[in-house]
Amino acid sequence: MAVFSIKIAGGGAKPPAGKETMVENYTLYADLEAEAQIPENGILSRTLHNDDSLKVVIFGFAPGQELSAHTAPMAATLYIVRGEAQLTLGEEVREVKAGCYVHMTPKLQHGILARTPVVMLLEMHKQAR
Numbered sequence: 001m002a003v004f005s006i007k008i009a010g011g012g013a014k015p016p017a018g019k020e021t022m023v024e025n026y027t028l029y030a031d032l033e034a035e036a037q038i039p040e041n042g043i044l045s046r047t048l049h050n051d052d053s054l055k056v057v058i059f060g061f062a063p064g065q066e067l068s069a070h071t072a073p074m075a076a077t078l079y080i081v082r083g084e085a086q087l088t089l090g091e092e093v094r095e096v097k098a099g100c101y102v103h104m105t106p107k108l109q110h111g112i113l114a115r116t117p118v119v120m121l122l123e124m125h126k127q128a129r
Helices: none
Strands: 020-022 027-029 043-050 054-060 067-070 075-082 084-089 090-096 102-105 109-116 118-125
Touching: 027 043, 075 109, 084 102, 084 118, 109 118
Parallel strands: none
Antiparallel strands: 020 027, 043 054, 054 118, 067 109, 075 102, 075 118, 084 090, 084 109
């Protein structure tokens, strides 16, 4: 991963597409799918952002891999960037694909089973407890 700094005032160089841009006021990932590695077997995750109010993690799941049902003390959102998966949300089980967005309240039991190679973005809203 390359990190590019851009001056807020006075311009600066643009980073290549798919690279992370970190500046004083924002962090930009031009291609989320490119930020995740999908292993042959297993699950890989990488933190993209972490501050006092928000933690953002990108996951790569090999087909058939699962995060079993669990709860979290904070609100969270999921976005399926690539692939197809089975999501458990409370008592419901749903088949989802790329483009799916879910907001979950604190303490909602949730889990995921990758049907295909999956890239998933997780946002944990630390102050929403």
